Amino acid sequence: MKETKTENISFSTTNINWFPGHMTKAKREMQDKMKMVDLVIELRDARIPNASKNPMIEDLIQNKPRLIVLSKKDKADVEITNQWICKLNDDTTQVLALDIVKENITPKIVKAVQMLMATKIERMKKRGIRPRAMRAMVVGVPNVGKSTFINKISKKKVAVTGNRPGVTKSLQWSKVNNDLELLDTPGVLWPKFEDQMVGVLLGVTGAIRDEVLPLEEIAAWAMDFLIHNKVDLIKDRYDIEICNNPYEMLERLAIKRGYMKNQEMDEKRTIETFLKEIRDDKLGPISWEFPDEL
Numbered sequence: 001m002k003e004t005k006t007e008n009i010s011f012s013t014t015n016i017n018w019f020p021g022h023m024t025k026a027k028r029e030m031q032d033k034m035k036m037v038d039l040v041i042e043l044r045d046a047r048i049p050n051a052s053k054n055p056m057i058e059d060l061i062q063n064k065p066r067l068i069v070l071s072k073k074d075k076a077d078v079e080i081t082n083q084w085i086c087k088l089n090d091d092t093t094q095v096l097a098l099d100i101v102k103e104n105i106t107p108k109i110v111k112a113v114q115m116l117m118a119t120k121i122e123r124m125k126k127r128g129i130r131p132r133a134m135r136a137m138v139v140g141v142p143n144v145g146k147s148t149f150i151n152k153i154s155k156k157k158v159a160v161t162g163n164r165p166g167v168t169k170s171l172q173w174s175k176v177n178n179d180l181e182l183l184d185t186p187g188v189l190w191p192k193f194e195d196q197m198v199g200v201l202l203g204v205t206g207a208i209r210d211e212v213l214p215l216e217e218i219a220a221w222a223m224d225f226l227i228h229n230k231v232d233l234i235k236d237r238y239d240i241e242i243c244n245n246p247y248e249m250l251e252r253l254a255i256k257r258g259y260m261k262n263q264e265m266d267e268k269r270t271i272e273t274f275l276k277e278i279r280d281d282k283l284g285p286i287s288w289e290f291p292d293e294l
Contacts, residue, residue, distance in 0.1 A: 030060055030185055036135060037183060039065040039116055041109070043140035043149060046070035046097055048289050049084045051201035052141050060139075065116045066093045067109070067136070071145040073097040080287035087291040092116075100145050106153045110179055133175070137183045143207045150174055150184045201288055206279045210272075219271040220246045222278060225288065233283040250274065 040061045045052040049070055068088055073081055076097075085095045094112050098105050114121065117134050124131045140146050154174045172184045193199040202208050203218045223246035226234050231242055240252040253274060254265040277283060 027056060027060070030137070030139070033137065033183060034060060034062075034064070037064070037137045038120065038134045039067065039113065039136050041067045041069060041113075041136045041138045041182070043069045043071050043138065043144045043146050045141075045144050045205055045207070046073045046076035046081050046084070047205055047287055048201045049088065049291075050289050051198045052144055052205075052207065054139070054141055057139050061137075063092070067112050067116060068093060068095045069100075069109075069149065070095065070097040071100050071149065074099045074102070075281045075285055077285050077287040080290060083291045100149050100152055105149070106155070106176065109153055110176065113180055133177075133179055133181045135181045135183065137185060139185050141202065141207050142186075143205075146184060150182055153182065204275070204278060204288060206275075210275075215271050215275065216267065219250060219274050222275070223249050226283070226286075230283070230286055233286070237277070237283045 040057075042053075042057060042061075070076075070081060070084065081097050085097060088095045094116055096108060096112055098108065113134050113136060121131045121134075138146055138150060150172075153176050173181060174184065175181050199208070200218060200221055203210075203213045203215075204222050223234075227242065227244060227246065227249065234240070234242065234249070238253050238256055240249070240256050243249060243252075250270055251265050254260060254267075254270040257270070257273070259266040259270045259273070278286070
C-alpha cells in the first residue's frame, strides 16, 4: 500500500491496475500500424491533462508529429485549460481544447493537421506528387471521448461509443475527407501506475471502472481537493456547512440528501452519488490538475 496525503487527509490507495488482455493485443497492433500513419492525434481529458497522458503512447509514437486534443473542455476551468495549452505546445506538438459533443470540430482538426504536416505536404508538391490524405492514429486512455470524436469528425457512426471505459476493442479506419483519414484505437491504460495519484485522478473522472477502485478513498480525496480549491462549488451544490474533514463532509452530504440507514450514512449511495455528480459536471467545471505542479 502507498500512503497518499493532501493537506488534511491521509489515506492508503491500493494498486489500481487495469490491463485486460485486449489492451495487450491493442498495444501490439498499434505498434504494427504506427508505420502506416503520418501523425498521432492524442485525446486527453482537459480536467486532468497530465494524468490522462499514457506513458506507453510516448514510446509508441516516437518522433511522429502529434496533435493533442483536450476533450471535455466544458468540464474544466477555462483559465487552467489555457495554461495547459501553453505548457504542452512545442515544435512538433499542437494542442486544441474542444467540446467534442457541441462544437463543429472537423475544420479545426483538419486545419491543425495540415499545419502540423505542412512540411511533408510541401515536399510532396515539390516532387510533383499530389498530396494524399494524411493518416492519423487516434489514441488515448479509456473514456476520454475517442469514439465520440471519430464519429463526430466522420459525420457517421463508425465507432461504438459509451460513457464507460473500454468500449472500443479493435482498430478501425475511417475517412474524414480528401485531406484526412483516421485510425481509431482502443483506450489503453498502462499495466501499473508508478504514481498512484494518477490512478486517483483517473478514478475521479471515470477513466477506470468503479469495480476496481477504492471508491471511499477516491471520494474522500475529491472532497478534500474541493474543500481547498473549489469550496464555493460544494456550498452551491449541497448547501452544507464546511469543515476540513472530507469524511465528515461526506456524512453531512448524506444527511442533507437523506442518504441514511438506521441513523448511519448509506456510504455506498453517498459515495457513488458524489462521484457521479462530479463526472456529470453537476458541481460545475473543475480542473483537477495544474500545469505549475509539473
